[in-house]
Amino acid sequence: MAYLTDYEYSVDRKTALLSFYEDSTPLCTYSLASNVLTISARDEAVVVAPTWGTNRDIKEWFNLLYSMSGRLELVEGTVRDNCEYGLELDDAGVRGTLTLNNGLVADWDWALSTDTLTIQARAECAINFKEFRLYMQWMLDFQFLVQNYGG
Numbered sequence: 257m258a259y260l261t262d263y264e265y266s267v268d269r270k271t272a273l274l275s276f277y278e279d280s281t282p283l284c285t286y287s288l289a290s291n292v293l294t295i296s297a298r299d300e301a302v303v304v305a306p307t308w309g310t311n312r313d314i315k316e317w318f319n320l321l322y323s324m325s326g327r328l329e330l331v332e333g334t335v336r337d338n339c340e341y342g343l344e345l346d347d348a349g350v351r352g353t354l355t356l357n358n359g360l361v362a363d364w365d366w367a368l369s370t371d372t373l374t375i376q377a378r379a380e381c382a383i384n385f386k387e388f389r390l391y392m393q394w395m396l397d398f399q400f401l402v403q404n405y406g407g
Contacts, residue, residue: 297380306373333384356387
């Protein structure tokens with residue numbers, strides 16, 4: 257099993273794409289076009305002993321887009337109503353959910369006893385760049401909790 261990351265950019269077209277694969281199987285795609293970030297639908301996934309490389313790639317992609325924001329004519333927008341940002345820590349592990357623009361972006365559970373991360377299924381969702389920044393922060397906060405309270 258090999259995890260792969262693909263990056264595609266066109267500054268002139270104001271588009272960018274970040275895709276993750278396990279071998280040749282697509283896991284997730286993040287695409288930017290016309291100031292809208294679309295996060296692909298995904299099935300449930302279970303990761304034993306997560307290493308968080310995907311989070312690092314997403315953060316680097318975010319930083320790259322932000323550094324090109326002028327050329328991309330990127331408009332950040334605002335976090336819209338119906339945002340739910342949740343992280344819970346207990347003896348069993350960490351549970352987190354993030355809903356943006358009425359769409360479930362992330363629903364993750366990490367079990368301390370098995371060091372297993374379960375990422376629940378989600379439908380495709382579209383968010384703006386400010387909401388994507390919040391998604392990034394949510395992932396980093398979730399990772400911080402796992403790594404510093406048992407993982």
